[in-house]
Amino acid sequence: MAEQLRRILEEHPGRYVSGEEIGRRLGASRAAVWKQVQTLRRRGFGIEGARGAGYRLLGRPDLIEKQELFSRLPDASMWKSFHVFPVTDSTNSRAVHLAEAGAPHGTVLCADSQTAGRGRLGSRWESPPGVNLYLSLLLRPPFEPPMAPRLTLVAAVALASTVEEATGLPVFLKWPNDLFLGGRKTAGILAEMSSDLDRLRHVVIGVGLNVNAEAADFPEELRRTATSLRGETGRSFPRVELLSRFLVRFEEAYQRFLAGGLAPLLPEWNRRCLLSGKRVLLRRRDREERGTAIRVDEEGALLFLPEGGRGRERIHSGEILEFER
Structure with missing residues (x-):
């Protein structure tokens, strides 16, 4: 129920939500709503209550629960x-x-x-x-x-x-x-x-x-x-x-x-590839070499054109040490 209350308050950032509306949506009494407010406060949520206005969310902890x-x-x-x-x-x-x-x-x-x-x-x-x-x-x-x-x-x-x-x-x-x-x-x-x-x-x-x-x-x-x-x-x-x-x-x-x-x-x-068409410095196994990165293929390999006239290669494992900005 506390998670439902949190979501209700988050729907109205900075604004009061009446206790009557909260109770109606939760199917709960005013006393039960108050108990859930206290539960959220103990978890670090900043909740302000005002007589006749209800409750509003002022802040929340950046926790992953x-x-x-x-x-x-x-x-x-x-x-x-x-x-x-x-x-x-x-x-x-x-x-x-x-x-x-x-x-x-x-x-x-x-x-x-x-x-x-x-x-x-x-x-x-x-x-x-x-x-x-x-x-x-x-x-x-x-x-x-x-x-x-x-x-x-x-x-x-x-x-x-x-x-x-x-x-x-x-x-x-x-x-x-x-x-x-x-x-x-x-x-x-x-x-x-x-x-x-x-x-x-x-x-x-x-x-x-x-x-x-x-x-x-x-x-x-x-x-x-x-x-x-x-x-x-x-x-x-x-x-x-x-x-x-x-x-x-x-x-x-x-x-x-x-x-x-x-x-x-x-x-x-x-479409998001940072390296496409750019000159790069590639490290693979025990050597480094320069060339041009083309794109990634259907097997996840980098298509790489080394300098020096050799044909295009498929790189399955390696590290890009430098690339054109």
């Missing part, structure tokens, strides 16, 4: 199990442990902060508390292991759609796993899998999205290359709202991927 997250998702959602941590070492590490213990497909892990957040190739993901999204999705897909790395691109398309809807700004994707806003990195994706020779056991997709971080929240060496949604728009975003939107968009993209592979999603990736 399982109950509110559930209430924002469709009833038929694939997301059925949630784990929310005030602090953890790494949501991906936690997800792997849960997967090995038998946690189901559609498990979501989220943390307010991480002490050992990870990016690709062993890099560290800065994870200050209270401002960003750090989450992992545990999936048990019904396909063979070679398909699993393409889920990084599926997640990127879903996250790009989420950010564009929230900010109204164009998002660009840097193969294979980064999101850019305003020319700076805003999010990263890390996919890990466990498999037998011909069977996937599980895939864990980690997402770090800079939401409300300010310049002072980034290490000095990242302040020129990293940004956040708040940094680009000048306003704050409720993290639980972004998380629920992303889960809905990911489920939509995942179902399209199961039905048709990457082909249905490629136009959305390639």
